[in-house]
Amino acid sequence: xxxxxxxxxxxxxxxxxxxxxxxxxxxxxxxxxxxxxxxxxxxxxxxxxxxxxxxxxxxxxxxxxxxxxxxxxxxxxxxxxxxxxxxxxxxxxxxxxxxxxxxxxxxxxxxxxxxxxxxxxxxxxxxxxxxxxxxxxxxxxxxxxxxxxxxxxxxxxxxxxxxxxxxxxxxxxxxxxxxxxxxxxxxxxxxxxxxxxxxxxxxxxxxxxxxxxxxxxxxxxxxxxxxxxxxxxxxxxxxxxxxxxxxxxxxxxxxxxxxxxxxxxxxxxxxxxxxxxxxxxxxxxxxxxxxxxxxxxxxxxxxxxxxxxxxxxxxxxxxxxxxxxxxxxxxxxxxxxxxxxxxxxxxxxxxxxxxxxxxxxxxxxxxxxxxxxxxxxxxxxxxxxxxxxxxxxxxxxxxxxxxxxxxxxxxxxxxxxxxxxxxxxxxxxxxxxxxxxxxxxxxxxxxxxxxxxxxxxxxxxxxxxx
Numbered sequence: 001x002x003x004x005x006x007x008x009x010x011x012x013x014x015x016x017x018x019x020x021x022x023x024x025x026x027x028x029x030x031x032x033x034x035x036x037x038x039x040x041x042x043x044x045x046x047x048x049x050x051x052x053x054x055x056x057x058x059x060x061x062x063x064x065x066x067x068x069x070x071x072x073x074x075x076x077x078x079x080x081x082x083x084x085x086x087x088x089x090x091x092x093x094x095x096x097x098x099x100x101x102x103x104x105x106x107x108x109x110x111x112x113x114x115x116x117x118x119x120x121x122x123x124x125x126x127x128x129x130x131x132x133x134x135x136x137x138x139x140x141x142x143x144x145x146x147x148x149x150x151x152x153x154x155x156x157x158x159x160x161x162x163x164x165x166x167x168x169x170x171x172x173x174x175x176x177x178x179x180x181x182x183x184x185x186x187x188x189x190x191x192x193x194x195x196x197x198x199x200x201x202x203x204x205x206x207x208x209x210x211x212x213x214x215x216x217x218x219x220x221x222x223x224x225x226x227x228x229x230x231x232x233x234x235x236x237x238x239x240x241x242x243x244x245x246x247x248x249x250x251x252x253x254x255x256x257x258x259x260x261x262x263x264x265x266x267x268x269x270x271x272x273x274x275x276x277x278x279x280x281x282x283x284x285x286x287x288x289x290x291x292x293x294x295x296x297x298x299x300x301x302x303x304x305x306x307x308x309x310x311x312x313x314x315x316x317x318x319x320x321x322x323x324x325x326x327x328x329x330x331x332x333x334x335x336x337x338x339x340x341x342x343x344x345x346x347x348x349x350x351x352x353x354x355x356x357x358x359x360x361x362x363x364x365x366x367x368x369x370x371x372x373x374x375x376x377x378x379x380x381x382x383x384x385x386x387x388x389x390x391x392x393x394x395x396x397x398x399x400x401x402x403x404x405x406x407x408x409x410x411x412x413x414x415x416x417x418x419x420x421x422x423x424x425x426x427x428x429x430x431x432x433x434x435x436x437x438x439x440x441x442x443x444x445x446x447x448x449x450x451x452x453x454x455x456x457x458x459x460x461x462x463x464x465x466x
Contacts, residue, residue, distance in 0.1 A: 113324020
């Protein structure tokens with residue numbers, strides 16, 4: 001009775017471990033939407049593009065800030081002499097210090113303290129569209145940056161989906177080659193037993209051993225391809241690791257419907273929209289450059305106060321700090337100012353022309369890209385139709401190969417055929433099994449290429465989740 005109880009408990013424990021292992025394996029496998037989401041969240045290139053979008057958004061805010069009045073304040077303490085002469089001077093680009101001071105027969109080289117505080121408000125109330133053109137250019141650049149991110153996101157999701165399908169076919173081919181190796185191993189054992197019993201010639205044992213070795217080589221090659229595809233998918237998802245478990249979903253149980261290809265059109269392609277926005281960005285930049293030559297009319301206001309160690313009544317010198325920094329005079333200014341650098345006309349005109357030529361270039365690049373996208377859409381639909389036809393035909397080939405192998409195996413067991421004929425049927429069966437898996441994978445990959453050419457990934461994603 002004790003042994004029965006122990007056996008019962010052991011059986012329950014084994015069943016529980018099997019159930020937990022199956023549950024863990026199921027959770028360890030990720031379907032395509034989950035892998036795509038990981039790629040969007042983790043891949044560095046997408047994060048870099050998103051940072052470009054945020055940077056362009058800040059550029060819009062920067063250009064919009066030109067509408068805000070500019071307020072400048074300054075305060076200074078100085079220690080200097082107070083000698084001057086009558087006459088004007090040229091500031092020479094702001095490199096000449098103001099020579100204001102007392103006019104007297106002799107220079108006084110005793111320094112005195114001074115202070116100067118000022119506030120200047122300048123508001124461009126009329127700019128003839130310069131600011132609005134600059135803001136429009138920045139907003140168009142933001143839209144182009146967003147389109148570049150969306151195109152990068154779309155292209156990367158297509159790459160991840162294709163890598164997912166390639167990994168699936170890699171795993172499937174590894175399973176097929178493993179089954180072929182096991183089949184060759186069983187056959188080798190049967191043949192060896194027949195040779196040892198004297199029922200088969202010795203050459204059959206050598207041929208069976210050679211076929212087993214070949215099957216092993218095919219398995220190792222398929223395993224190498226599968227592991228390389230594992231690493232490729234891990235790279236595209238931004239995951240650090242050695243392997244990733246993926247779900248086969250319905251990729252080997254069903255074919256996509258032909259009507260799925262009608263869900264998108266090439267005019268919606270993200271890369272085409274990106275080229276159009278690049279063209280618009282260049283046009284907007286050309287407009288902003290042309291308007292930068294126009295004048296500005298500003299409302300200005302200022303207030304300032306001066307302190308000096310030299311008295312403003314009798315030019316008495318006081319060298320202490322408190323006397324020099326105490327304000328003696330106060331002033332204010334209110335007015336309207338305009339500024340127009342006419343000599344910039346030639347330079348601005350050439351820059352605007354240069355941008356117009358770039359806009360013409362971008363327009364032609366858009367036209368070229370449009371032709372390419374149209375061609376890719378038509379070619380993808382053609383290849384998809386062919387891939388579906390091949391996928392429907394491949395199972396017929398597999399069934400015929402299985403029947404040929406079974407017949408050849410039975411005839412060999414009865415001594416009615418030789419070993420090379422049986423080995424050839426094994427090769428044909430192995431190739432037919434691989435052809436079915438590849439044909440189904442190609443059908444789904446072709447649908448993915450249709451979605452990629454139309455710029456509409458839901459064409460593919462909706463097909464895998466009916």
